[in-house]
Amino acid sequence: MTSPAAFAATAVLLADPARAAMLTALLSGEALTASELARVAGIGAPAASAHLARLAEGGLIAVHPQGRHRYHRLASEEVAAMLETLGGLTEAVAPTRRWPHGEAFRTAQLCYDHLAGRLGVALHASLTGQGWIAPTGGGWVATEAGEAGLAAMGVDLEAARTARRFACDCMDWSERRAHLAGGLGREIAACCLRRHWLTRIPAEREGDPLARRRLCLTPEGARRLGEALGIAA
Amino acid sequence: MTSPAAFAATAVLLADPARAAMLTALLSGEALTASELARVAGIGAPAASAHLARLAEGGLIAVHPQGRHRYHRLASEEVAAMLETLGGLTEAVAPTRRWPHGEAFRTAQLCYDHLAGRLGVALHASLTGQGWIAPTGGGWVATEAGEAGLAAMGVDLEAARTARRFACDCMDWSERRAHLAGGLGREIAACCLRRHWLTRIPAEREGDPLARRRLCLTPEGARRLGEALGIAA
DNA sequence: CCTGTCCTTCGCTCCACGGCGAAGCGCCGA
DNA sequence: TCGGCGCTTCGCCGTGGAGCGAAGGACAGG
Incomplete structure (x- = not known):
């Protein structure tokens, strides 16, 4: 160190x-x-x-x-991961008494370039549970079933492979579990935004630094993610 | 957040x-x-x-x-994880030109209560590679083979289960890969220290904050960990 | 070319933080 | 009981950082 x-x-x-x-x-x-x-x-x-x-x-x-x-x-995404980690520790040692952004924020949010919050964590659990990704030395690889399923969803796996890390964990402190970062995490988020399964929310109060991260799960998105990954909204 | x-x-x-x-x-x-x-x-x-x-x-x-x-x-171990993350980011944005503690530090060190450095990362890779641990929603569980193998090594799995997290990742920034934290990580470290496979190194310079984390892999430890986990020293 | 916008630099004021010496409190062994 | 040790509190000093108004440089549209 x-x-x-x-x-x-x-x-x-x-x-x-x-x-x-x-x-x-x-x-x-x-x-x-x-x-x-x-x-x-x-x-x-x-x-x-x-x-x-x-x-x-x-x-x-x-x-x-x-x-x-x-x-x-x-x-870099290392900076993002560090901010998330420090933010999570801050919540641990000095909890926010009243969650200022409602449950909506926890539902779906961006962590720099990948999905976080309940949706991000559920996504991770679903990918491992369905055997679409498997552990490797430094993170995760996509299995054959995973490649097929993700491609069918519209995720750009070629683009995901160009990242320094294909898939790795990022600790989501709002849920206290990991969500998926790396190239795959980024491409899944991009796919969801591209297909309007998730949309960014115009900031209600421009000065609110957290509002920009919030995502809204559309009905179409709830349906498609429910089908492909078994995620209940 | x-x-x-x-x-x-x-x-x-x-x-x-x-x-x-x-x-x-x-x-x-x-x-x-x-x-x-x-x-x-x-x-x-x-x-x-x-x-x-x-x-x-x-x-x-x-x-x-x-x-x-x-x-x-x-x-808490969250504090430890956060320190490790911030330390790693510091290395990323302002690399230490001359690694002040020699390669020995990277070989084996403690990250609060579990193993870090090359040994810690290799341990993690070995556990997943041998199928002794498998991914679960928020971390890892021990498989049947894993329970048998770890118990045979002398790892106290009952004690490991008392932790809030049985096994989870902690990003090791000196190696840029994850090592194993949580109850299992702690008990593996405790077992290695108890059996003198790893020993603490008396601080050469009392004022050196990093020296206290350093561990020395003993010949016995190299042999035992090599046998059980295929880890080459 | 001119005016307006975005952003940076300069100079100033105010406040907070880090360190130490001295003093004091609590613990502990003789 | 007393002296010494570990540690905390108090008071002081020096330094550095945060903010703003004014001025200026670079860009861009008319």
Whole structure:
């Protein structure tokens, strides 16, 4: 592991409410501009700019200039996993008394580029239970039945294989069980969004960093996921 | 997930080199006194006391007074997992140029109460590869073959079952793959230490927070683990 | 070319945090 | 009972970080 000084330096990047709000918003997987992130964090443009510079220098986010707009994304899925882990620990040590986003949030949400929440966890359990994925040294592989079933659903397995990790676990702290990350997790999420089985929800309050992660399971999605994976909505 | 303010408050606890050093030392699984942690962190007793109070109030450590000594441990394995995750991310975004602890550290180490490093990762791969554990909704269960084999090794499966999680993954960032946590992970580590297949290494430099986690694989341990699990040392 | 927008930089103010020395409390062995 | 140890509390000092207003650079549409 790394030295305590380096460890603390990474933690410092997370140890500010404004930066935490921006990173949480970026867990939606979207690319957001500096102004959007300033609003999410409730601070002015100069402060947001300074924070974003530190996050970029620290390697947690990547910046994509596009004209006069500067779009920001999380730098990697490791950053997303770490945010999820720290968020989960925060819930463990200082539980949120009133779940501020209703049960809907727990039902389906995005964890950077893959499904999380009850749906994400149920998806994982269904894939293993049906024998569509099997354990391998560092994660999961798709079985023959799994490849057939997933392809039939419309999941792009070729694209999934281009990821550094085909399929691996990501601890979902809202459910305290694992959901599926990696290329397969990303392609399943993309497939669900593409086919409108899941839709993003327009943020009710633009400044709410969590709202951007929320997903709505459509009736069509409930039916199709129920058929293919035995997931009850 | 939790609010950004709560999230940042947890991160603040990690965002100081002295606190990070103490938490890293506690990843060894040992109970350490305030004086020992002050030395590990390189600060005086008053500063150490203040830091420990904050960590305890924040729910990351638990304090066990014993006479005039006050022993401290990590509060849970969730805290350990989170430290491992953040440490791993730190390595990802700001790699340690020179691995300060030699390859020995990577070979075998403790992650709070279970095995990590190459040995821990190899153990996980072997258990799944031999079919001694199989995936379940939230982690792993022992198969019949697994129960027989593990019991033959001397692993206390009854004790393993008392844990909140029988067996689950913990991401090992030094190897970038999962090792085994939960009750089974703990009991396997305990068995290896009890039978002197692995031994703790006296800290060369008392102030080194990582040294306490290091384990040495004994010749007997290499032989036994090789036989039972096909792990090459 | 000009105006407006997005975003960054500069300079300033205010506040919080980390460390230590001194003092004090509780425990413990002689 | 007393002296020493482990640890905490108090008070102080120094440093660093967060925010904003003003100004300025780069981009883009008319």
